[in-house]
Amino acid sequence: MSCDTPTYVFTPGTKPLLISIPHLGTEIPDEVQAGMADVAGIRQDTDWHLDQLYGFAEALGASVLRARVSRYVIDLNRPPNGESLYPGQTTTTLCPVDTFRGEPLYGAGAAPDASEQARRLAMYWQPYHRQIRAELDRLQSLHGAVLLWDAHSIASLLPRLFEGRLPDLNFGTADGGSCAPALLDAVVDVVRGGGFSQVVNGRFKGGYITRHYGQPERGVHAIQLEMSQRLYMQEEAPFGYDPAKARALQPLLQRMLGTGLEQIKRLAAR
Numbered sequence: 001m002s003c004d005t006p007t008y009v010f011t012p013g014t015k016p017l018l019i020s021i022p023h024l025g026t027e028i029p030d031e032v033q034a035g036m037a038d039v040a041g042i043r044q045d046t047d048w049h050l051d052q053l054y055g056f057a058e059a060l061g062a063s064v065l066r067a068r069v070s071r072y073v074i075d076l077n078r079p080p081n082g083e084s085l086y087p088g089q090t091t092t093t094l095c096p097v098d099t100f101r102g103e104p105l106y107g108a109g110a111a112p113d114a115s116e117q118a119r120r121l122a123m124y125w126q127p128y129h130r131q132i133r134a135e136l137d138r139l140q141s142l143h144g145a146v147l148l149w150d151a152h153s154i155a156s157l158l159p160r161l162f163e164g165r166l167p168d169l170n171f172g173t174a175d176g177g178s179c180a181p182a183l184l185d186a187v188v189d190v191v192r193g194g195g196f197s198q199v200v201n202g203r204f205k206g207g208y209i210t211r212h213y214g215q216p217e218r219g220v221h222a223i224q225l226e227m228s229q230r231l232y233m234q235e236e237a238p239f240g241y242d243p244a245k246a247r248a249l250q251p252l253l254q255r256m257l258g259t260g261l262e263q264i265k266r267l268a269a270r
Contacts, residue, residue: 003131007069007076007124010131015061016143016264017257018135019054020209021151022076022128023047025067032073035110039103040072042237045092047153049241053232054151056254060261062149063135067128072096072105074120076128077150077207082117085207090160095120100158136213136220144268145219147183147260150209155235156228162203168231169198172206172224178214179221183263187223190255196231221264225256 003010006027026043033040057064067076074095079085082094095112098104105111112120132148139146156166169191173179184200191198206214206224214222229235232246 005127007067007127008131009066009068011058011064012135013058013061013063015261016139016146016268017060017062017149017261018065018132018139018146019057019062019149019151020065020132021047021050021054022067022209023071023152024050025069025071027068028070028073035106036072037104037107039099040105043070043072044237045071045100048229048239049233050151050153052241053246053250054253056250057257060254060257062257063139065128065131065135069124074124076125077209079208080121080125085211100161102160132209132213140219143264145221145264147264148209148213148220148222149257149260150207150222150224152224152226153229154226156230166228167199167202168196168228170202170204170226171198171200172204172210172226173201173222174206174211174214175201178206178210178216179223180216180267183221183260183267184223186259186263187256190259191252194252196252219268221267223260
């Protein structure tokens with residue numbers, strides 16, 4: 001049975017697979033929206049339609065955790081202390097103050113202070129992460145090992161964040177620290193030769209969720225997949241879903257996740 005909270009919607013599954021979608025949310029509470037600039041209302045940095053793209057996940061037996069709150073309120077994939085995951089590179093913060101394109105999200109003097117950031121951390125960030133921890137523990141107790149798949153998407157052209165056009169599929173495992181090499185290799189092998197460009201631990205190496213929860217030595221394996229949005233949707237407003245493109249991509253995602261599950265079963269049997 002699904003659980004619906006102000007931060008997320010969670011549906012438990014039966015297989016050793018948890019799909020987290022931390023940047024899917026579009027909800028901005030009125031008290032936060034009141035201090036924001038007009039550009040925030042576009043919500044252009046949302047990981048649009050990933051719930052629809054991964055719509056097969058529940059039939060696969062996966063647990064699915066879908067964020068409701070917008071990343072403009074708080075970024076559920078950043079460390080709670082706000083430290084940068086990519087030192088020296090441009091990135092957004094725990095409570096972002098600008099968009100990926102550098103546009104201010106708040107009017108003068110309205111950016112969240114330390115007290116407001118702490119409130120958002122307690123109200124939104126902590127419940128999401130408590131749910132991740134609880135579900136990983138549940139699945140691991142049932143299966144011995146578990147795969148955490150952190151699902152993301154982003155516009156393929158964002159000069160402020162990276163040069164040129166982003167590869168289609170960007171796998172992140174914290175430079176190999178969050179996932180068994182054999183599991184990652186098997187998943188990436190599914191992609192090779194399929195007409196999609198891919199990279200492993202390139203510009204996106206995995207955010208806080210991948211880095212924090214991925215502990216392969218303890219049976220928890222985490223992979224982040226950052227996809228170029230051009231693969232399944234319109235990258236400019238109104239950010240429409242493209243069913244034809246999505247139908248070409250979904251079987252590949254299904255094969256990757258199916259392969260991941262096969263590998264998890266092998267790892268648990270060792």
